[in-house]
Amino acid sequence: MYSAFFVAWCQLTYNKVKLAVAAAGVVVAVMLMLVQLGIRRGAMDNSVAVARRVTADLVIVSPRTKTIFASAQFPRRLLYRVGSDPNVLAISEMYMGQGRLRNPWNKLEFPVSLYGVDPSAGMMELPGIERFTEELNDLDRLLYDGMSRTNYGPIKQYLAENGSLDVEVNLRKVRLINSIDVGISINTDGNLFTSPVNFLRLFPDRKPGSVDMGLIRLRPGADTQAVQDSLRQYVGTEAKILTREELVAAEIVFIRENAPIDFIFGMGAAVGFFIGFVVVYQILYTEVTNHLPQYATMKAMGFSDRYLLQVVLSQSVILAFLGYLPGFVLALGLYRVATKAIQMQFSMTVERALFVFALTIVMCGLSAMIAIRKVRTADPADVF
Amino acid sequence: MVDEAHNSTAQTAISTAKATPAISARHVNFAFGEGDLQKQILFDINLEVATGEIVLLTGPSGSGKTTLLTLIGALRKVRDGELDVLGHHLHDASLEELVEVRREIGFIFQQHNLLPFLTARQNVQLMFHLHPEVSPDDASRLTAELLTSVGLGHRLDYYPARLSGGQKQRVAIARALAANPKLILADEPTAALDSQSGRDVVNLLQELARGRGCPILMVTHDPRILDVADRIINMEDGRVHPGEK
Numbered sequence: 102m103y104s105a106f107f108v109a110w111c112q113l114t115y116n117k118v119k120l121a122v123a124a125a126g127v128v129v130a131v132m133l134m135l136v137q138l139g140i141r142r143g144a145m146d147n148s149v150a151v152a153r154r155v156t157a158d159l160v161i162v163s164p165r166t167k168t169i170f171a172s173a174q175f176p177r178r179l180l181y182r183v184g185s186d187p188n189v190l191a192i193s194e195m196y197m198g199q200g201r202l203r204n205p206w207n208k209l210e211f212p213v214s215l216y217g218v219d220p221s222a223g224m225m226e227l228p229g230i231e232r233f234t235e236e237l238n239d240l241d242r243l244l245y246d247g248m249s250r251t252n253y254g255p256i257k258q259y260l261a262e263n264g265s266l267d268v269e270v271n272l273r274k275v276r277l278i279n280s281i282d283v284g285i286s287i288n289t290d291g292n293l294f295t296s297p298v299n300f301l302r303l304f305p306d307r308k309p310g311s312v313d314m315g316l317i318r319l320r321p322g323a324d325t326q327a328v329q330d331s332l333r334q335y336v337g338t339e340a341k342i343l344t345r346e347e348l349v350a351a352e353i354v355f356i357r358e359n360a361p362i363d364f365i366f367g368m369g370a371a372v373g374f375f376i377g378f379v380v381v382y383q384i385l386y387t388e389v390t391n392h393l394p395q396y397a398t399m400k401a402m403g404f405s406d407r408y409l410l411q412v413v414l415s416q417s418v419i420l421a422f423l424g425y426l427p428g429f430v431l432a433l434g435l436y437r438v439a440t441k442a443i444q445m446q447f448s449m450t451v452e453r454a455l456f457v458f459a460l461t462i463v464m465c466g467l468s469a470m471i472a473i474r475k476v477r478t479a480d481p482a483d484v485f
Numbered sequence: 486m487v488d489e490a491h492n493s494t495a496q497t498a499i500s501t502a503k504a505t506p507a508i509s510a511r512h513v514n515f516a517f518g519e520g521d522l523q524k525q526i527l528f529d530i531n532l533e534v535a536t537g538e539i540v541l542l543t544g545p546s547g548s549g550k551t552t553l554l555t556l557i558g559a560l561r562k563v564r565d566g567e568l569d570v571l572g573h574h575l576h577d578a579s580l581e582e583l584v585e586v587r588r589e590i591g592f593i594f595q596q597h598n599l600l601p602f603l604t605a606r607q608n609v610q611l612m613f614h615l616h617p618e619v620s621p622d623d624a625s626r627l628t629a630e631l632l633t634s635v636g637l638g639h640r641l642d643y644y645p646a647r648l649s650g651g652q653k654q655r656v657a658i659a660r661a662l663a664a665n666p667k668l669i670l671a672d673e674p675t676a677a678l679d680s681q682s683g684r685d686v687v688n689l690l691q692e693l694a695r696g697r698g699c700p701i702l703m704v705t706h707d708p709r710i711l712d713v714a715d716r717i718i719n720m721e722d723g724r725v726h727p728g729e730k
């Protein structure tokens with residue numbers, strides 16, 4: 102009836118200030134863990150966003166390509182060979198490069214990502230690009246990513262109001278004919294999309310006849326794995342053939358190995374865990390220490406060590422719950438603020454919510470385990 | 486006075502336990518420390534307390550009264566001699582058994598040691614956690630009755646911080662009596678109280694114990710309360726001197 106849990110609840114809630122401090126410690130810990138892990142995931146998702154936009158069944162890349170943001174080229178003739186396979190329905194070339202776009206208002210140049218894709222091929226998810234198939238085949242016509250950062254000037258509004266805008270890309274005069282909303286990433290502040298022909302006009306130094314990526318659409322019903330194996334004979338060692346999933350996986354591996362995303366944000370989460378641990382430990386330890394005579398008295402009256410351990414453990418579980426809920430809500434708010442501020446998508450996942458909840462329980466439980474050792478020192482013979 | 490259930494169980498306790506004393510110590514020695522640092526405190530203690538008896542333990546400071554009480558209360562292990570309390574052989578009991586024995590004893594300490602974050606009612610009611618055989622309804626009824634009988638019916642939901650010293654000690658007495666103990670051990674329960682509230686507390690204890698036939702062993706220096714005793718035992722330098730009536 103008068104369970105250890107009830108006693109724990111009374112002990113925790115008796116001093117409201119102390120309770121607030123302890124709960125605040127857990128709130129901060131939960132928030133830090135959720136935000137850091139959320140940013141880690143957001144940054145990761147964001148970095149592979151371009152790879153995820155590929156909707157082709159198979160892709161061809163150079164064996165030297167580690168990431169599509171710094172791709173090596175391979176000979177275009179391989180595409181024609183692959184295209185001769187009966188299982189291949191369509192094939193499309195794709196170019197990517199980093200260029201410079203001059204802000205027409207303040208005349209400053211900023212780096213920008215350029216994509217050269219066949220707008221009507223439908224092998225990459227670039228919403229609305231197919232509507233501009235005709236125009237993009239005209240010389241020096243480009244589409245602007247409406248989600249680009251503002252360093253390039255209010256281009257999106259200008260395009261919406263005036264239809265087109267002449268700008269300078271790679272020191273060459275081109276015309277932006279409209280904007281589509283695609284999205285930027287950690288790697289780029291803005292995107293420009295055009296046809297392969299126009300792309301190559303902007304990069305005159307490129308070796309002719311080499312492409313960054315080949316996109317393959319298979320005949321309906323074809324076995325992707327089997328075709329992937331059989332296509333290898335056409336390209337030999339000059340190129341690799343990957344499935345969509347392999348492309349994304351390779352991108353993730355590259356980021357893991359080359360960007361300190363895991364380390365930095367994992368560290369941030371660990372700091373959160375540690376803060377929570379220390380605060381909860383401190384609170385529980387002083388609670389036990391301050392009540393040692395009372396605990397000894399309870400032992401003298403016949404309460405077992407186990408009962409008192411349950412009291413301390415219950416307190417840690419209560420703190421975990423009291424801290425988790427507000428921490429969770431705050432983290433959701435921060436996700437929203439961050440999404441807006443740095444134009445990167447952060448969202449809560451069930452797995453992360455559960456994972457951090459488990460971490461919170463472990464954090465509080467560990468603190469309790471250590472504080473509990475003090476309970477054992479309460480000697481009932483000392484009470485008289 | 487308290488309730489019928491309490492009285493009837495007390496009655497049966499008396500009739501069955503009449504033959505065997507509540508406390509029986511034979512040649513008990515006790516020393517603190519180990520090896521060379523060993524210091525013997527109790528020497529050849531022989532002592533009996535019968536059921537229903539109120540025995541006072543007096544003696545100079547440092548004579549070993551508290552130590553003896555902690556042995557009888559199963560708070561320390563007896564290593565030399567034989568000590569039977571409420572039918573348990575404490576000299577060869579495990580820690581678990583000692584904890585069991587403690588549950589049959591009502592302790593009253595010099596310090597009340599109430600849990601500050603529980604109200605008077607909750608402090609008393611906590612004892613019933615050790616006695617799941619008492620239903621929750623009975624437990625809360627008994628708690629209220631006990632606190633009323635120690636004169637705190639109007640302070641049921643007060644936290645200890647808002648009670649006077651005498652009131653806190655009375656809550657502690659209610660707590661000691663709550664689970665219907667078979668023996669009460671008290672160590673200077675009046676030391677922290679002024680003479681009037683000390684007297685009240687002792688009267689209360691005597692009255693409650695008499696009603697239930699529960700034996701009391703009480704350490705005291707207080708000459709004003711010697712009259713409640715059936716017997717007074719004097720201790721000196723770790724030895725018990727023959728009691729007087």
Ligand SMILES: Nc1ncnc2c1ncn2[C@@H]1O[C@H](COP(=O)(O)OP(=O)(O)OP(=O)(O)O)[C@@H](O)[C@H]1O
Nearest residue numbers: 517518524526544545546547548549550551552553
């Ligand atoms: N935990 C301990 N370790 C070592 N020696 C102790 C311990 N507790 C008590 N003693 C010693 O045992 C002796 C008896 O102590 P005890 O507390 O039993 O005396 P007491 O009769 O209750 O005295 P008082 O009337 O002052 O309370 C003292 O000399 C004391 O120093």
Ligand SMILES: [Mg+2]
Nearest residue numbers: 485550551552
């Ligand atoms: Mg003493």
